[in-house]
Amino acid sequence: MSLALPFQTAKQLAAAVRKKKIGCLELLDLYLKRVEAYNPELNAIIATDIEGARKRAKAADRAVKAGKKLGPLHGVPMTIKESFDVAGLPTTWGDPAFKDTVATQNSLVTQRMMDAGVTLFGKTNVPLNLADWQSYNEVYGSTNNPWDLGRTPGGSSGGSGAALAAGLTGIEAGSDIGASIRNPAHYCGVWGHKPSWGVVSPKGHALAGAVAYGDIGVVGPLARGAEDLEIALTAMAGPDAIDGRGWTLTLPRSKKTKLRDFKVAVLLTDPNAEVDDSVQEQISKLASFLAKNKVKVSDKARPEIDTVELNDVYIRLLRAATSGRMSDAVYEQAVKDAASLPADDMSYFAQMQRGNALSHRAWLGLNEKRHRMRLAWDAFFQDYDLMLCPVAVTAAFPHDQAGLRHKRTIVVNNKQVPVVDQIFWAGYSGVTWMPSTAAPIGQSKEGLPIGVQIIGRQYGDYECIQFAKLLEKEYRGFVPPPAYS
Template structure:
C-alpha cells in the first residue's frame, strides 16, 4: 500500500483510484492521527465514524467495480463546525446550538460529498465564528501545531490546525474578515478566499439555522496543504446555487499568464495606518524579489488609489451592519439611543454606528464600496496581482480576556489594538476580491508566515496560479516540528 501520511488530496484521490491505497485506509490513518495528537491540538471536535466507515467501504467497492463518484472520490475530510452536516451537530461554537442537528447539508458540503468526499468530522471555531482565536465553551481551546501556547487563528482555526496536523488533507472554511486567510497564515497552510458569491454559503452558521439570505461579504472556501488542492476543491464547490442555477453558469477566466516572466506584480508590505511586523514585511518583500528573480515585473511602490483608513472604515461599517443583526436587542437599543460620536474612529465606535444604521445609510456606504471596487478594478488593469500581508504579525499567544476591544498585540514593540489585525484582510474582503494565502517563510521564532495573493474580482485562477508559483519557488507547506 502507498504511503498516506502528509499526502495532499489530489495525491490521495489518485492513489485510491489506482488501487495503491483505499478510502478506508486513509480514514483509518486520519482517525489514528486524531487519536494520537488531537489531545494536544483540539482541532477535531466531533466525528461520525460509523457513517464515515460505511461510506469509505462503499467508495472502495465502487473503485473495485471501476466506478468513480467524482473528482474527490473516496477522500475523507473534515468540515468547519459552522457548516451544517447531516449526522453531526452544528454548533458554530455556541452553547445554545450544541444540540442543533440539521436535516440537510450545507450546499458547499453537499457539493464536496457529491464529488466523492467522506466527511468524518467537524473542526473547532470560536463562538459564532467571531474571533481571531479559536475557543468556546462547547469544545474548549484549539492550539497551533507550531506552538501549542499560541492560537491557530480564527475563525477557521480548527480547520487550519487540522490540515497542518494531517488530520485531513482538505478542509472547508469560511471568511468574512480573514477567517480562512488568517488561520492559513498562522498554521503554515494554504487557503483561498473566493470572489464573493461564487461558492454558495447556504447552511452556514451564522446566520441563523435555516437562513436562506446570502450574507454580505462572507464567503466559503477551501484550506489545504497545496495550492493545487485549493484549485481542485474550488472547481468542485464554485457555481450557481439552486436558486440561480436555472439562469446562469459560472465560467471563471483562466490565469492571465502561463509564465512567471509575464506577470506584473505589485507588492504592498507595510502601511502607516496598519503597521506590519518587520519580519513579516521582509518576508513579503523577499517573496516579491523571488518572483522578480524568476522574470516577473515587480513593483514595490504601486498601490491602488485608496486611503487605507477610509477603506477600513467602509469595510468595518458594512461588516457591522451584517453582524449587528445578531446583537442582543437591549444593546442595539442602547446604541441607537446613544450612538458613538461620528468623530470617534476607533474600531468599537465604527462597529457601534454600523451595527444599528438605517437602510438608507447602508445604501450610502454600499455606494462608497462600489467606488472602491472601481478603483481596484482599474488597478488590476495595470497589475495582475497584489502581494500584501494577511495580518500584521505571526501567530500570537492565547489571549481569552473578556474585553475583546481592549485586547492589544505588539507590532515592532508598539501595542496595537487587537482589531487592527483584520485590517489587511478586510481591505480585500470588503470589496469582494479573491485572495489566496500561501506560506512564504518563518519568523526568527520559527512561526510560519503567509502572504495574500490578491487578484481582480472573478479572477480567482490568477490569484491561485501566482500562489502556486510562490509555492514552487519557496517550498510551500512544512511539517510542524512536533510531528517530525
C-alpha cells in the first residue's frame, strides 16, 4: 500500500517533481503546513528560513520548467541537525553560550545536499553538546517522540528522527559518535546510516572557532527508506577541498541482489549491556525469517575480540575525542577523579573521567588496541558479510532529564540499569570506524519502534545499505506513527 505524500521517500518525492506531478513550492508548502500543525507538540524543528526556502523552491520549479538537468533530490524539502552550519541560521549545539552565533556559510554536508537539489528549510533539535540519547537543551527546549510524546525521540539527532517519522521533512542529516544517528532511527522507526569514519567530511559540523576533525565521530543521513540513505550518502561522501587534492573516494557498490546472497552473524545481547527481551525477540524473528529465506545465519560467529576490552577502549577514546570541548575547570576535575578512582572501578563514570584526562601516551596504547580490533573484524568479514545486533537495549524510554546522565537509569528486563550501559552498542562498530545502518524491523508490546543495527566491514557502507534495502522490500517498510498519519 502506498504511503501518503508526506511519508513517501525522498526518491519518490523527487520523482514526483521530475514528472511534474507536484511543484517544488507546492511540496515545500505541504510540509510547512504539517510543521505548523504538528511541530508545536513535537518541538523537532527549532529554526527555519521560510523566505529563503521559498525562493529556492521557486528557482527549483523554474529549473524543472526549463528542462534543466536536475539533481537526484531536486525539490525535496529537507531539514538538518542543528549542529551543522547553515548560512543565516544559528549553530549552538544547545549551548546558551552560543545562542547568538549565526553561521555565515554552509557546512560541506549542507552544501552537497543543496547541490543534490534539496530545498533546505530548517534545523532540528539536539541535546546540549550532542551528548545524550534525549534531545533537550536550554536554548530550544525538549523534543518529543511522535510515537509517544512522553518518550525521547533519541539523540543526539533526535529532532531529525522525530521530524522524519512525523512527516515534517523529506530527508535529514545527522552526526554519530555514540549512536547519535542510529539511536533516533531506532527510537522513531526510520532509517539511519553511520558511515565508515572519514567517508563524509564533517567540515562545518562544529561550534564557532573549531575546525579540526575528531576521532570516531561521523556525519551521515537519516531517511524514511533505505534507498534514500544510498542517494544521500553518495551526495555527501568524499573529501573536503584540501584532502581532495590528493585522493578521491571510491566506495565499493554491493553486488548482491537478494537476501540469500548474504552471510550474516547475529548477536542478541552482551554482558556489557544486557538487551531487553522485547528487542531480542524482534531480532530473533528477523533471524528466523532470514534463515527461512536461505540466508546463511549464524548465532555463534563473532570477531575474536574481548568485548569488555572493546567497551573500555571505546569509552576512553570517545571521551578523549570530546574532551576538547571541556572547560579548564571541568578538565581539572576529571584529572582529579581519574587519579583518585580505584583501578578496578570500571563504571561508566570512572572510564569517562579517565578518557577525559587521558595522556597522549595512554591514547597511543588504546589506539594500538583499537587497530588490533580492526584486524579481528577484518578477519571476521572474510567469512561473513554482516553482523546484525541491537542499536540500543530497549525501545524509546520515557523522558528523564533530572540530574547527571550517568546517574540515570532505564528498565531492562524488569531491572533498573544505568542508561549509559547501552553505549556499548554504539561502540561495537564505532570504535573501529566501521559502517552500520539502523533499520526498523518491528515494534514493542507498547507499539514503539524497534530497529536492528547492520554492521559491515570498513568501507562496506553500500553493502550495509543494500541489505537494509532488501529488508525494507521483503520484511518491513516504513510505518508512520498513527497520530501523524
